[in-house]
Amino acid sequence: MKNTTRSFRLACTEDQIPDVEALLRAEGFGFEPEPFFSLARTLTAEPMPLGRSIAARFGYIYIQDKSSMLPPLALAPRPGDRVLDMCASPGSKTGILSRMVGPTGLVLANEPSPDRLATLRVNMRHLGCLNVATCKYEAQNLPLAAGSWPLILLDAPCSGWGTVEKNPKAAQMWAGEKTAPLEELQRELLTKAAELLAPGGRLLYSTCTTNVRENEDQVRFAMEHLGLAPAPLPEFESFSFAPSLPGCLLVDGEGSAAQGFFLACLTKPGQAGETEWPEGRELPGDTITRQHFLARTGLDTSWLPEHSFLCVGGRIYLIFEQARKLPGELRWQGFAVGKAAGDSVLADATLRMFVPPVPDGNSLVLENVRDIAALLSGQSLAWKGDARRRAFYYRSLPLGFLTVKGNRCLWSDR
Template sequence: MPPCDAVAAAADPAASSGRSFRLVCPPGERRAVEALLSQTGHAWVPEPFSPWCRRLTAEPVPLGTSLAARFGYLHIQDRSSMLPPLLLAPPAGARVLDMCAAPGGKTGFLAQLVGPTGFVLGNEPSPDRLATLRQTLLRENLANTATCAQVDLEPFFPEGFFSHILLDPPCSGWGTLDKNPQAAKIWVGGKVAPLVALQRKLLATAARLLAPGGRVLYSTCTTNVAENEDQTRFALDNLPLVAVPLAPPAGFVFEAPARGDVSGVLRVDSKASAAQGFYLALFEKTGGQAGAPEDGELPGAPVPEAALVAAGCDPAGLPPGMVRDFGGKAYFLHAGAAGLPPGLRYQGHALGTYKAGVFRPHARARLLLGPWREGAGLNEAALCRIEALLAGQSLAGTGLPARPGLYFQGLPLGFATRKGARILWSDR
């Protein structure tokens, strides 16, 4: 392998951008992902509130253009926005609903927290935002998720279907004025009333869909009392919910609640925390019924595992579930999706195409790349050849499969394409 020029040393931490991000990988791959990121000159420190979260101390090139970001191994996210999934704290194997899921940062974090045996349904009524949600989950290879686009979820589910629900509803966004200065001008006076009404409707739906003892985390990125403490008081007075006091996570400064009859909630002090203004309240359901998932079949036609193996894929990287064919497009449907009501239209995790009995994985379906082995593809020790490949250059690939794997120091990145004796990269 030809030598590569060393990446310049990281910049002075005093010049830090201060941006935060989350690693998106199995626990055993954290060091490998950090090695990939360090190759582009980025430096960081761990956030004190989660082993997944980091804060940049050097950003020589935009973090979003790094190969770690391009291959879905990190998610750029405001510090405050990381808190709702962490404070909801669903255990491994939980069945979780993210009611207003786009752009997908919180959905993805929930998927990491519940692990391969857990299942997260992300709902997003807006078609444009739904596309963003799906692209996020696809890029980050979070196959223990599914997505749907219902304005009202209540008619589709029996009472008590979910053990955990995250409700981060549309809000006035007054806590994000540094990035969205128009929010305070758009949402003033009576203009906030429709948002308040929608938030209460969503809280009522969440209360119904929770199993007894289940928990819902309500969060907003606004400082507006009407959308925060007033909504907490509404939930406690009108819904079968009790408050669960939240312990303040390390690394943040919090303001006192804006109402004397509301306690145990968290209101992020934006300036002191170097983060967006956020409000968080946790509730637990009392009474009610538990709705068991239906014992239904997954939609679509089965894609034989042998077709994946024949394409050079390793199905062992998939969580519990099945690969199904929908008109030539192959989707992974998690086992948790089998219990979804039959009337609900949802989409699983896109893996590739399946035509005439032949499966072809998407370039980004790195979860189908098994551990590196000789002859499986290219395993690069530095970034120069990977960057050349992504820039449109071809590399020698004699004897490699038609869809060779691309690895960085054993870390799977995606599937390249072999044409003759040359290796090319295409995002398709």
Template sequence: MTTGYPAMTEAFPPAFMALMAQLLGSEAGAFFDALHQPPVRALRLRDAVRFFPKEDLLSPVPWSQDAWYVQPASALGTNPLHQAGAYYLQDASAMIPAAALAPQDSTRVLDLCAAPGGKSVQLARMVPHGLLLANEINPSRAQVLSANVERMGLTNCMVTCMPPDKLAARLPQAFDYVLVDAPCSGEGMFRKNPTAHSMWSPEHVAGCARRQMDILRSAATLTAPGGRMAYSTCTFNTTENEGVVDAFLQEHPGWTPVPFALPGLPAAPDGRLKLWPHRIAGEGQFVALLQKPEDVRPTYAPPFVPRADQAALRDAHTLMKEIIAQGLRPDALLGTTAVVLPPACLPVDGLVLLRLGLHAVRQVGRSLRPDHALALSATPTIQVPVNEAEARAFLRGETLPVPLSLRGWTAPSLSGFALGWGKAVDGVLKNHVPKGLRVATQPVE
């Protein structure tokens, strides 16, 4: 097959190539060339750039606070600071939907298709006094989501594992802002994942669009009157993007597009924006911003009233006062874990709940142990500064030498970021990093 595109190979399905040529016209060659370039890498920092190697940072991502482009060859995924939650690796394009939704603080936000969690982390940071519910239907991906929420030290989150329609039945009209980063045909992943195109077909695209409409119907139910919903995909075809949005608006009269503009990007006067990898430094994205009419009768959501063993909570609180600087107090039990509830917490009955606020203290047999999340989100009272080699050893599950005078729960820290809990006994810091987190792996971006 002769395509006329010098950089093109036979890798992509002919129907996909024809579709992109139809959409892009004279820009198609530049688009196909871009798909053969190395993926653009970026991250969002949890804290200031003070700890970060200057040679790894290239330039700020204009549309996302605390986000930077980084060197393609940087080994950031296995750096101990990554496991300590100092930063989150994420495609710069993937930061756009949350930026477009722009939730106000002290509100309730839903990330309906949230794994692996990059957008959830971004949204939670936008509402430090509000609530983020991060949901994922796939159980294994939901575990990854929960782990990333923990790693990034988020305390204002609930993590659930439920089909969107089941969640909508439990929490109708409960959220002021909803993000639907829908499962899609993944055309924007073609250069990042060289095998992604093997799953592409016109039939797959059509199937994705049907599924996306089902998810949007549930999302509409979950959105409060006057609330906003952002719909996004990492694909380029019109069937899953403009076509799905048009069909949703036709099916839901009263919903309206919301114009938006973000720094460094074209304005979206009609409330929708499609970005291509040959036009921006990123893998590409589609996002539409919609608003629910005000004149919808609101649904009453009863407040969450925690029920817990008060003696167990007092014991957990006693330990917390000894080992962290913040004056946090647990409110409830999730299984055998004492938790600090997030702001504006929703009723939990009927939810498949993986994480609820800050997991603080666990009952293990007859003893209490601080949860790993407590070290990553609070400020441990006793911290032992370590170098990178010591940090790597600790995260592998090894013990560390400490002064004989040191006793009790202690957190090794690298550049001011706690790595987890250890217990100092007789000059040895015994390792309490959860065994499932002890093998350093390349994260999913």
């Protein structure tokens, strides 16, 4: 019987959940919470494509199979942690990691393919993942120090047998011995991950296949040749699991109304402790303090953790202080926030990060989604005032800035 269940997650903080859900319901969407994750939802009514919803437009939801949400939850980083995501695109798991480590944490998301890296960066920007730095390396060649990462997610390239309902040709494309090159690559990636993992650290290895050679056999390889040991994982509520190695989870796709998925948490012997990084190199480009950024743009970012901005090649990036400690050999990119032209700083005012968390007297707070839809369709609203832009919200949910022209204000995403 075909599984038609669709799932998504809310891309918001816990206190924003009621407003995001209200925004979805106001457009007619129905959904039920999933017990394994406070932000996971199962779709029950879809009056139009979910990806066209206002919540999706402003990056407050992410359409994702619920099995795909498990690897970050199984790795279980805490606020303030730093995590290496070795094969990150399109960023579905990266976004969850970003939310879990919080604004004082850091996620280094790597993707070797230029096209997939571009997708990753677009998704991180759309979701407002300010604490994600991105880089482009073959993961087995990442220029990072041995033993320097306490938490690593390796969602390895695989045959995708667990996604056959979505990709019917996957099992045929990777039948029999055709998976041999993938298996070799997975072992190379596991070997690199074991090298980078700090003593006492955790490595979460996952695939979306049910192939034993890509799953259990790779865990045996990590145990026998890399000195790693499996750590027990909880059996997440609302999932069914097939038999696997002790400490590993193999999601039964049909029984879980989800994709088939494999997870294994591997640990490195030794005492867990604070992992010191060598001093990072001086970053290329011109640093702009948040005070200078405010003076040039009128956009206040003082509510964020310690940060600055970096102008490189005419583009401006937000740089959290923890990212400045990344190793000097590593080429990486922060969160893109705008452009520079001469002495002018042209920030992208459509980014939610610039909208104050709490509305003030000049803000526009909308309670009716029809008003938001009207703005998005190009209609304007009357307004009097001297400001060139006006923050607007759905209830207490920051959406962006409206451009003021004369006595009207309108939405522009250009």
